[in-house]
Amino acid sequence: MRESRGAPNYEMQMSSLSIKNLHVSIGDKEIIRGLTLEIPKGEVHAIMGPNGSGKSTLSKAIGGHPDYIVTGGEVLLDGDDILGLDPDARARKGLFLAFQYPMEIPGVSNANFLRAALNARQPEGEEIEATEFYAQMYAEMDKLEMARTFTARSVNEGFSGGEKKRNEILQMAMLKPAYAVLDETDSGLDIDALRIVSAGVNALRGPNLGILLITHYQRLLDYIVPDVVHVMVEGRIVRSGGKELALELEERGYDFIKDDITEPSLA
Amino acid sequence: MSTATENQIDIDRTRGDFSYPESHTFDAGTGLTKGTVDYISKVKGEAEWIREFRHRALEIFRSKPMPTHWASKDLENIVFENIRYYLANGQKPTRSWDDVPDDVKRTFERLGIPEQERKFLAGVEAQFDSEAVYSNIKAAVGEQGVIFCGSTEGLREHPEIFRKWFGKVIPTGDNKFSALNSAVFSGGSFIYVPPGVKVKHPLQAYFRINAENFGQFERTLIIADEGSEVMYMEGCTAPKFETATLHSAVVELVALKGAKIQYVTVQNWSANVFNLVTKRAIAHEEAEVKWIDCNIGSRLTMKYPGVVLKGRKARGEVISIALASDGQHQDTGAKMIHAAAETTSNIVSKSISVGTGRSTYRGLVHIPKHLKGCKNNTECDALLINSQSRTDTYPAITVRGTGNSSQHEASVSQISAEQIFYMQQRGLTEAQAMSLSVNGFVNDLVRQFPMEYSVELKRLIDLEMEGSVG
Numbered sequence: 001m002r003e004s005r006g007a008p009n010y011e012m013q014m015s016s017l018s019i020k021n022l023h024v025s026i027g028d029k030e031i032i033r034g035l036t037l038e039i040p041k042g043e044v045h046a047i048m049g050p051n052g053s054g055k056s057t058l059s060k061a062i063g064g065h066p067d068y069i070v071t072g073g074e075v076l077l078d079g080d081d082i083l084g085l086d087p088d089a090r091a092r093k094g095l096f097l098a099f100q101y102p103m104e105i106p107g108v109s110n111a112n113f114l115r116a117a118l119n120a121r122q123p124e125g126e127e128i129e130a131t132e133f134y135a136q137m138y139a140e141m142d143k144l145e146m147a148r149t150f151t152a153r154s155v156n157e158g159f160s161g162g163e164k165k166r167n168e169i170l171q172m173a174m175l176k177p178a179y180a181v182l183d184e185t186d187s188g189l190d191i192d193a194l195r196i197v198s199a200g201v202n203a204l205r206g207p208n209l210g211i212l213l214i215t216h217y218q219r220l221l222d223y224i225v226p227d228v229v230h231v232m233v234e235g236r237i238v239r240s241g242g243k244e245l246a247l248e249l250e251e252r253g254y255d256f257i258k259d260d261i262t263e264p265s266l267a
Numbered sequence: 268m269s270t271a272t273e274n275q276i277d278i279d280r281t282r283g284d285f286s287y288p289e290s291h292t293f294d295a296g297t298g299l300t301k302g303t304v305d306y307i308s309k310v311k312g313e314a315e316w317i318r319e320f321r322h323r324a325l326e327i328f329r330s331k332p333m334p335t336h337w338a339s340k341d342l343e344n345i346v347f348e349n350i351r352y353y354l355a356n357g358q359k360p361t362r363s364w365d366d367v368p369d370d371v372k373r374t375f376e377r378l379g380i381p382e383q384e385r386k387f388l389a390g391v392e393a394q395f396d397s398e399a400v401y402s403n404i405k406a407a408v409g410e411q412g413v414i415f416c417g418s419t420e421g422l423r424e425h426p427e428i429f430r431k432w433f434g435k436v437i438p439t440g441d442n443k444f445s446a447l448n449s450a451v452f453s454g455g456s457f458i459y460v461p462p463g464v465k466v467k468h469p470l471q472a473y474f475r476i477n478a479e480n481f482g483q484f485e486r487t488l489i490i491a492d493e494g495s496e497v498m499y500m501e502g503c504t505a506p507k508f509e510t511a512t513l514h515s516a517v518v519e520l521v522a523l524k525g526a527k528i529q530y531v532t533v534q535n536w537s538a539n540v541f542n543l544v545t546k547r548a549i550a551h552e553e554a555e556v557k558w559i560d561c562n563i564g565s566r567l568t569m570k571y572p573g574v575v576l577k578g579r580k581a582r583g584e585v586i587s588i589a590l591a592s593d594g595q596h597q598d599t600g601a602k603m604i605h606a607a608a609e610t611t612s613n614i615v616s617k618s619i620s621v622g623t624g625r626s627t628y629r630g631l632v633h634i635p636k637h638l639k640g641c642k643n644n645t646e647c648d649a650l651l652i653n654s655q656s657r658t659d660t661y662p663a664i665t666v667r668g669t670g671n672s673s674q675h676e677a678s679v680s681q682i683s684a685e686q687i688f689y690m691q692q693r694g695l696t697e698a699q700a701m702s703l704s705v706n707g708f709v710n711d712l713v714r715q716f717p718m719e720y721s722v723e724l725k726r727l728i729d730l731e732m733e734g735s736v737g
């Protein structure tokens with residue numbers, strides 16, 4: 001799996017989420033400033049970086065948020081440029097974002113929302129079968145130790161911080177993406193919840209899923225062990241390495257990397 | 268159904284507008300004079316007292332100014348001379364579903380009532396232009412002594428029942444448009460439910476307008492005698508025409524002691540219709556009246572269903588949903604007049620404004636000083652779908668005296684770009700995301716609608732949202 005990092009061959013190129021020299025602005029402020037990153041299917045990559053370095057911006061830009069203007073570069077999903085697509089088309093191609101701050105949707109039940117999202121992936125005029133849907137949803141909820149009452153509640157409305165994060169993983173489990181960006185899914189989780197949610201993510205891990213894990217804490221990476229760790233500072237990847245890199249960061253903070261920020265990234 | 272047949276009907280499915288070839292046997296021509304009124308009365312073979320009632324109404328209509336000192340100036344754009352006030356295809360009311368004309372049946376189809384729900388249609392009456400086409404009411408209803416017929420027939424066959432209440436809940440001079448209706452009314456339903464009778468199936472009516480410049484002026488009167496219960500449902504879709512169409516109905520409900528009436532409306536008017544409707548009920552002792560009202564489309568809708576709580580412990584409720592798309596104005600609300608002790612009223616109003624659409628809520632709650640133990644609850648929530656949208660709330664609540672209470676809550680919210688992005692990220696198109704949020708916003712009210720209407724309502728909202736995004 002690790003060979004892919006050095007010299008990706010054509011096969012791997014086709015089967016990856018590939019971000020090349022990406023530039024993203026909000027208003028007239030450039031936040032992502034020439035970022036290159038490749039997540040082959042089957043791998044888990046972690047991104048760590050100081051507050052405000054642009055991690056969430058990267059995730060929303062990949063997702064196609066209209067406020068995030070891509071001024072340069074490419075994002076390829078299995079070889080196809082997705083930057084011209086609407087957010088929903090990107091999602092239907094297999095992209096999933098677990099949001100740092102999941103939105104509340106009053107009046108729309110969790111179950112109905114998930115069902116609508118799944119139906120959007122069905123061929124025109126077809127819908128998923130209700131009993132099958134509920135069976136699947138309950139099974140996934142059990143894994144995440146979510147009470148059944150969450151199906152009838154409005155999406156994220158009044159959910160605690162940790163419940164919202166769990167709900168994001170439930171959606172991911174149901175929608176079965178090819179690539180998932182998890183933005184600080186660990187923040188707000190208590191110790192038990194961290195274990196449960198990590199187990200949920202690990203259960204989805206496999207050859208058909210590439211994961212980009214944004215986090216501030218080494219602790220998450222004890223549960224979800226990454227193949228690669230990247231460090232992002234001021235809109236660029238400044239260092240990449242194995243899972244040891246996260247330990248080093250935890251010990252020494254970002255300053256030791258900021259010192260060599262002018263070094264070429266990616267060994 | 269062959270595609271050839273479908274092709275003959277000019278249906279623009281994206282806008283919910285449709286029309287059929289016109290065929291009219293009786294036509295009063297355009298404009299409104301004493302002659303027009305006489306013509307209508309003569310065609311209908313009405314009694315002299317009705318003809319006089321119409322003539323008095325015409326005079327009142329002429330003497331009353333437009334209510335533009337408080338309402339939209341857009342009313343001034345109605346050209347009364349260009350409107351046709353009476354039109355009928357000369358069909359006699361039919362008694363069985365088989366007799367209902369095919370194009371009326373196609374209207375039901377267009378409304379998308381699912382096949383399995385068509386059994387409800389056995390109890391349906393459908394208005395073809397201004398003359399109703401009645402199907403046979405379930406035998407049980409008839410056996411119970413329920414009278415369910417058109418207004419013309421009701422006045423002719425049962426004057427001893429209907430005359431007592433006709434024009435009493437809403438006097439001719441209540442407003443300019445109730446006066447207009449009183450002069451030229453045709454169509455609408457008359458229902459009488461005998462004491463203690465609980466009508467199991469909702470009685471239904473579908474109306475549509477199918478002639479250019481043709482105003483539709485139905486007159487509906489429902490009397491629920493002591494301890495009886497009835498639910499009435501009306502739904503409208505209108506075909507699209509170039510020039511404005513006027514719709515001005517009057518609906519009067521009388522709930523006698525301990526009776527319950529629910530009146531459900533789902534309307535989807537095309538964007539050129541002026542929909543100016545007066546609806547009011549009288550609730551006697553321990554009676555309950557509930558208006559469930561959904562207004563979609565039209566150029567301007569003005570409608571404030573009301574309940575006069577006349578007897579002790581009477582209860583009145585208005586549940587309303589209004590959706591104003593680009594260029595439309597929904598001016599809706601409710602009136603609750605507490606006229607006896609221990610009466611309660613509840614108003615829940617939700618409006619959605621899209622694009623340049625505009626929603627206005629006008630409420631009137633009156634509890635006089637000498638009464639005791641009266642309660643009102645008013646909630647109005649507005650949802651704005653983009654920054655151009657406009658919403659106004661004019662609640663007029665006068666609660667006097669001690670021991671009476673009123674609670675009022677209002678909110679304005681918006682579907683944020685972040686919410687839409689979140690939903691799109693899960694694979695829903697922008698239109699689907701909007702539609703889901705709008706349905707979510709009205710969900711708790713829609714649950715109170717009869718099943719087939721909530722399905723239709725969801726479909727109408729989907730259509731509107733599809734139209735609202737680029």
Ligand SMILES: Nc1ncnc2c1ncn2[C@@H]1O[C@H](COP(=O)(O)OP(=O)(O)OP(=O)(O)O)[C@@H](O)[C@H]1O
Nearest residue numbers: 026031049050051052053054055056057058067100
């Ligand atoms: N909508 C916005 N308008 C203006 N500035 C924004 C907007 N969104 C993000 N920014 C700015 O872009 C920069 C990067 O923000 P971003 O949320 O991507 O950081 P982050 O790396 O995810 O930080 P954290 O670790 O705190 O979550 C910050 O300076 C932030 O203030």
Ligand SMILES: [Mg+2]
Nearest residue numbers: 055056057100
């Ligand atoms: Mg962030």
